[in-house]
Amino acid sequence: MKWLRKKKNNQQTVLSLEQQRSEKLAQMGAHLWALRQEQGLSLDEVAILTKISRRLLQAIEEGNLNDLPEPIYIQGFIRQFADALGLNGAEFARTFPISSQPVNSQAIGKVSPLGQLRPIHLYFLYIFLILCTVNGLSQLLNHAALQANNSQSEPDLKKQYVVKPEPIQPKQSVEAQPVSDTLSSIQEAQPVQIGVTLKASSWIRVVADGKTEFEGTLPEGTYRIWKAREQLTVKTDNAGGVLMSVNQQKAKEMGELGKVEEIKIAAKSRF
Structure with missing residues (x-):
């Protein structure tokens, strides 16, 4: 019974840590987006400054943990993002939780130096394994590409001397199709996305493709994102207190x- 209780408590601690990361990332991402x-910087410009892909920067702003790597790397990306915007990146990123073990304030004085160094050793080992794996894959791909080039460079003697005449096919009439029909067959609708930041507490209603996605009062500082395939409708009772970005x-x-x-x-439609 004690073992089961301990396992259940550990699962609750992990779940609580994931929730803390998700909520903290949403707050930090909203702050970075507003800054x-x-x-007046675009994500592409920030990506050039930080050497981080636009997809990862967008995931940080949206607070999307599913599109981001391990927490230790997320903290590093947040630090570079904040530095590029003029903040103290190290101090700002330090508030993002990365430890997977609960902290016991009564046992801090009893933790040995070796116990404190173990997580760092594990991170270095993890990075070392990744580098070895990437290096091995690179050598394997280079070897495969070299073999493919050698096989293509060998001449096919039979094809050089044997030429088969192609049969003459009668010309067939080609029916011309209207350009409008061809374009309409490949035309697609580009999804629309809005981001809303509350400068002041305001009531908001959001309707996506005819379905009400949200209706209520959001507090100051809130940042939310909604998407739709055809149309988005946003209504508020305090237009000056709502900042909205489209796509x-x-x-x-x-x-x-x-x-x-x-x-x-x-x-908008696209081709």
Whole structure:
């Protein structure tokens, strides 16, 4: 029974740590997004400054843990992101939880130096294994490419001297198809996405493709994202207190402070 209780407590601790990471990442991502918007920088520009891919930077801003690697790497990405925006990256990223073990304040003085160094050793070992794996795969791919080039460079003597005449096929009439029919067959609808940041507490209703996704009052500092395949409708009772960006563009106020405003954004077609 004691073993079962201990296992259950460990599972609850892990779940609680995952929730802490998710909530903290959402707060930090919203702060970085708002600061980037104030400086007028795009994700592509930040990606050039930090040498981090645009996909990972977007996942940090959206608080999406599923698209990010291990917590230790997430903390490093947050530090580089914050440094690029003029913050103290090390201090800002330190608040993101990466430890997988609960901290017992009463036992801190009893922890030996070797016990404190073990997680660092594991991270170095993990990085070393990754580098060895990448190096091995690179050598394997290079060897396979070299064999393929050698096999293609060998001449086929039979094909050099044997030429088969191609049979003459009668010309067939080709029916011309209207250009509009061809274009309509490959035309797709590009999904639309909005990001909303609350400068002041405001009531908001969001309708995506005819379905109400959210309706209620959001507090100041909240950052939310909604997507739709065809159309998004956003309505608020305090247009000046709501910053809205469309498809990762620069955020703008929906209108004047204290006034009701409703905006409809339709998805654009693409080829």
